[in-house]
Amino acid sequence: MTDNLPESAPADDIAEAFEALRGEVSLTRRAVEGLTAARENVPDYSATLGKMAEALKQVTEGIDRIERSPAARLSPAAMADEIRKASADARTEDHALLRETRDALMRSIGRVDGIVERGQAADSQLRRLIWTGVGGALGGMLLMMILPGVVARSLPASWHVPEWMAARTIGLDQRAAGERMIATSEKPDAEGS
Numbered sequence: 001m002t003d004n005l006p007e008s009a010p011a012d013d014i015a016e017a018f019e020a021l022r023g024e025v026s027l028t029r030r031a032v033e034g035l036t037a038a039r040e041n042v043p044d045y046s047a048t049l050g051k052m053a054e055a056l057k058q059v060t061e062g063i064d065r066i067e068r069s070p071a072a073r074l075s076p077a078a079m080a081d082e083i084r085k086a087s088a089d090a091r092t093e094d095h096a097l098l099r100e101t102r103d104a105l106m107r108s109i110g111r112v113d114g115i116v117e118r119g120q121a122a123d124s125q126l127r128r129l130i131w132t133g134v135g136g137a138l139g140g141m142l143l144m145m146i147l148p149g150v151v152a153r154s155l156p157a158s159w160h161v162p163e164w165m166a167a168r169t170i171g172l173d174q175r176a177a178g179e180r181m182i183a184t185s186e187k188p189d190a191e192g193s
Contacts, residue, residue, distance in 0.1 A: 066072055071079065152161040160174070167177035 071082075074082065148165065152165055155161045163174050163178060166181060167174040170177045170180060172180065
């Protein structure tokens with residue numbers, strides 16, 4: 001600025017030039033001070049940057065693990081083959097488990113059937129036992145009705161078994177029983193005549 005001034009410039013012009021220069025210098029100084037103050041007021045991002053660096057490190061390690069895994073090195077066709085093999089192995093294990101479960105279920109059903117058959121056999125045996133008891137009781141009654149008369153008639157008459165049986169049946173001695181039997185046998189004849 002001072003280079004452009006003529007040498008014969010009045011003192012006022014020089015003073016004005018110095019004043020203008022002083023203003024520019026003070027403006028520059030304030031600008032520099034403002035930049036320094038602004039730099040001092042800048043927040044500290046070191047903690048956030050440290051967290052971001054740690055996260056980036058973990059992501060990088062994860063990508064390295066993925067790149068080192070055998071699956072990442074396989075082609076799509078090889079991957080499909082591996083998946084088919086794994087699913088076939090899983091199905092084989094499932095079939096074996098289903099077979100074992102079916103066998104266990106069949107054994108359980110067989111045991112239940114055996115228990116049911118034993119229960120039915122016991123029930124059938126009880127019915128047969130009841131029928132046998134009823135049949136035996138009826139047969140015994142029939143036999144007791146027929147057999148004493150047959151035996152009494154087959155014994156010698158001198159033993160007087162029929163008379164003795166009649167007395168026992170009526171509950172009297174033989175003479176009273178005989179008289180009563182004669183008395184009751186005459187009444188129907190008397191009415192019929």
